[in-house]
Amino acid sequence: MSHNSFGHLFRVTTWGESHGPALGCVVDGCPPRLEISEAEIQTWMDKRKPGQSKYTTQRQEPDQVRILSGVMEENGKLLTTGTPISLMIENIDQRSKDYGEIKSRYRPGHADLTYDAKYGIRDYRGGGRSSARETAARVAAGAIARKVIPNIEIIGAMIQIGDLRIDPNVTWDQATINSNAFFCPDPNAVDQWAEYLDKIRKAGSSIGAVIEVRAKGVPAGLGAPIYAKLDQDICSNFMSINAVKGVEIGDGFKTAELTGEENADQIRIGKDGQPEFLSNHAGGILGGISSGQEIVARFVVKPTSSILTPRQSINSAGEEVDVMTKGRHDPCVGIRAVPIGEAMMALTLADHHLRHKAQCG
Amino acid sequence: MSHNSFGHLFRVTTWGESHGPALGCVVDGCPPRLEISEAEIQTWMDKRKPGQSKYTTQRQEPDQVRILSGVMEENGKLLTTGTPISLMIENIDQRSKDYGEIKSRYRPGHADLTYDAKYGIRDYRGGGRSSARETAARVAAGAIARKVIPNIEIIGAMIQIGDLRIDPNVTWDQATINSNAFFCPDPNAVDQWAEYLDKIRKAGSSIGAVIEVRAKGVPAGLGAPIYAKLDQDICSNFMSINAVKGVEIGDGFKTAELTGEENADQIRIGKDGQPEFLSNHAGGILGGISSGQEIVARFVVKPTSSILTPRQSINSAGEEVDVMTKGRHDPCVGIRAVPIGEAMMALTLADHHLRHKAQCG
């Protein structure tokens, strides 16, 4: 069962709420003798951390990771031991008072109503378990996953915000992506995006976005034909991220309009004697199994429903009320979804790497 | 692990290849005392069966289901006993000779190359495990799943073929959908679609499609906040269907362009005292949990790569070759994907129904 776990051989179980004392995860099945450190995990955490620009929530959280188990020092290095790795991040800047008045009011577009319908109780403070803070644990786990697949390069970017898209032909460059507040790979789009999002932010509104994650260096053979398709697990793991409403691989929804001649990537023998594909409509995966091409996946993040405009809703007593969110929030949660998407890609590939090794290694 | 299984409490394990003696599945965890029959399962099988119009493969398979275990007769009715239900469908019309020449040629867009890369062997006859025949087992299992959730109405339709879309405002009607060869809910689109697909078919080409599946009567509360989100599992299960390259819930990829004000569905109290949503951008799921609204999900099916036009590829010896598919194939696999999508929706909901009952029932 997987209420709060994912992955099979590299398995992550997360726990924690937005306004509890801490949140974290347990990483189980990690190979032994991988070198990890809190400092290195922290570099990934910092990429996701809130409050780094005016375009993300102003909640101040250091998001300091502690490794509580599963490691042993040897010659000054911290090595994994093969036992479960427990990672904990304390919550510092909770400000519970911000959320008091939505205790019984169901914010439209949020999970307030459905949590109450399911459980008859919920931690209403800051979104509780549904808060994007949960994703901090994924990024921490993802930092360890990268150690399992050291030769795979994962790079994510925001490619669309509202109806503004990047130039699809722009070459991705990590330095460019990191140099702006939007993880945008298209330097020509940044100013326009900034202006656009400023307007959204000042209006107390929010907007959706599309994130693309690419993985280079994935060997052919990861995945399985049915029910453990690599693309299925990438999509499933992306869908588990808060606010995601859709996922696609390669040409995705565009393939509806393609013919078989247009869609199927033709193959030649490359200079190195290896298969060389003439295109990558498939996004690097055929029949659920990686082909050796770059993996290309995308997900869409809806606009956060935490906005300043009053909205019609009901409360837990069944009365009609208006709801307006006053807390600190992201005008575009897509920005911080970039490092989260990268982490989920790393975690999916690490798991499938181990699965492939088990059956066919 | 789930190489060939899905679902947790209502769990399905499928087996079989296109040209083996049979294929089937084991349904585990089914509640006892549900009335089922081979005849009733067959009605669903017949909806998916190939060879029913000129728009699907001409392979002739009766797709006759046999129930091998998990049932007991009582007063003339066949009832589930709570033990595993084994379902088997024999393959009749294999014609293995059709496939001999692609034994060592990797068809572009197919899983031939990736299977060989992973396993070092594959059943090349008719696509082997990757054949759409595997989905017959899903439809059979789906027929049993419907018994677990008898008050939920599931209806699927093809809403786009190539660049032809249905009128989004058309009201769906099961009789209309069943009355044409495309499971198209828009009677005004049928003739145009027929003409379009005829052209594709005669050219030995193929085209993609988008399928939408709706579920009415889903009670609020199914799903879970994280990693067991109802929308995540719907998407994951859709992604496990052959040729699917993308999935979305509610407004899906359109939410990238929506503001928080546009996207969040406002709530009022309906005449029956129950929550009434003023729109359904969310597709019936908030925070991973069903809201009581209609669930709306979509998936895109790429064009089959089995086409008559010769394509550049390589063979297993690493030589460059041309590949042309001669077997019997579907010009648009999206048509037969409709009953498969419905089955996957039923299976996902049955599983989550049991999961919800376990924790919160």
Added chain:
Amino acid sequence: MSHNSFGHLFRVTTWGESHGPALGCVVDGCPPRLEISEAEIQTWMDKRKPGQSKYTTQRQEPDQVRILSGVMEENGKLLTTGTPISLMIENIDQRSKDYGEIKSRYRPGHADLTYDAKYGIRDYRGGGRSSARETAARVAAGAIARKVIPNIEIIGAMIQIGDLRIDPNVTWDQATINSNAFFCPDPNAVDQWAEYLDKIRKAGSSIGAVIEVRAKGVPAGLGAPIYAKLDQDICSNFMSINAVKGVEIGDGFKTAELTGEENADQIRIGKDGQPEFLSNHAGGILGGISSGQEIVARFVVKPTSSILTPRQSINSAGEEVDVMTKGRHDPCVGIRAVPIGEAMMALTLADHHLRHKAQCG
């Protein structure tokens, strides 16, 4: 979940009842390119088959295995392809009439009452799902598991029947074990056992037994510290066999009476430079992980409750009745439990072999 499955990476799902048309299993996760054949599986089936001596049930079942999927012929050999292997055994000699009168009578010591309490329905014919026929599927799957761990030699034997025990110092020899109807490794015990069981059989009674299974050639490192201990999984899998009421590893229950000095196996360096243990109280497993020593495990099988003596019981209407079993049964189910125990050992080791390879290989 695992209602009817076991193993994680080498995963077996069984289905079928005693008097249904067939029974079988799906083996998932098997490595590709292992050579298997129906004939070879059959040699293991024949060891478990009923009706081979007067000491086992006289039901005549050929127990013919069919491989329905997951294999491909290559150069005259049948090789696994890495996809699920479906194995089916048809039931031939059902004689349902034998069981009619126990339809509503709960046989003491059987699962009749508990099935009805749980499911409200049961297949009463021949024990239904609880019949020892289910174990045929395990033996078939075990034959494939052995291919995954070709260098491990597994040997089982009956070491106690009633209060008759073998000489604990006797050397085990496969030829001796196979040469008698009891899988007894002590040639001096066979005549006495035969006389003893003849008496039991003629009285229409039954008796319990203890089976020991040894595995030689298990490399150090299989298993995991907690919750995936190799001994835990061996015990769990043994406990899943019908009629088993206890399991132990190494010295087992005798360790209650040992001191730390007596129990801990001391270690020296052997001639080959490898660790050499001076004793094997541990049964080859330390901290849940194999040590390289021979693995020694035991399970006890209760006497079957199918006996000719009338017993006090109740029926499904809540009335007090007498029950006497007339069907064909085993006076000592421990005999046929030997090949089943071997199969479960093979399956457990194959699964842990793959698990170890995944994490540490």
Added chain:
Amino acid sequence: MSHNSFGHLFRVTTWGESHGPALGCVVDGCPPRLEISEAEIQTWMDKRKPGQSKYTTQRQEPDQVRILSGVMEENGKLLTTGTPISLMIENIDQRSKDYGEIKSRYRPGHADLTYDAKYGIRDYRGGGRSSARETAARVAAGAIARKVIPNIEIIGAMIQIGDLRIDPNVTWDQATINSNAFFCPDPNAVDQWAEYLDKIRKAGSSIGAVIEVRAKGVPAGLGAPIYAKLDQDICSNFMSINAVKGVEIGDGFKTAELTGEENADQIRIGKDGQPEFLSNHAGGILGGISSGQEIVARFVVKPTSSILTPRQSINSAGEEVDVMTKGRHDPCVGIRAVPIGEAMMALTLADHHLRHKAQCG
């Protein structure tokens, strides 16, 4: 997969080593709105806590539990919310220096050698992951499990230490069991046991023990026929406890010597109109499913291998050495195994309660 998790619907994942900063667990799938508190969990922790008599290790650990997630206050009560419950216990009294010299020496009977063989690294301080400290997390989780099955009374006791057994006919009484240092239900045995164990302790030796756990009030119907047998899961969970070498249900290994007439529990209709068994050889479970009778299960704990007598062994360099343990240890780990066994019984029953509710509720 379950390297460090157990249970399916009430699922526990534990983490932590003996000498790390902390240890703990995540409890997933807990039903919502159960009242829990750190104070109440603590009462169970205190029962297992070391250093409570001269017969257990003198390590001083307060074993203070913190609830980090999954709960919400409502009207002064702490209620579960249905989200994962993270429990943490900080390690206080580590004294790592005690263990320095066994860093590279493999203690006979311990997992030192096998950990190194598997992982190539281990946390040698205090047994690392293999330390009995891990069981603190189980006891904490068990306290929550009891809330899921409030009407079931679980009572454990030590029934054998060395070759000293309790009178099997003694009536169990919780007050008596709690009144002595051995959780011994037989008041006449206590003095003799004290004298016996004193001798063991003063000699720096250790001894094994047998623990019995009973569960009263278990409704008929928990469990499943095969691979999810209630007795299988009880045994598996007991086997996961450190140092356990065998498990049995009801009459266990004694059933080898029983005839079918002696073993099968006859049934009558009781005064309340319910089935009444005339004996309980089965230990409350028939065909893997609870019968409504008291569940009776037993496990044996080997003597700890941490003893003062020097023992022959090898070190990680492959040299022959002598090993003597100087740390603080339990002369009979069976004592503290009693509350652990109770916790594992509670956890198993809570999981099966939810599983039964899902399929048949």
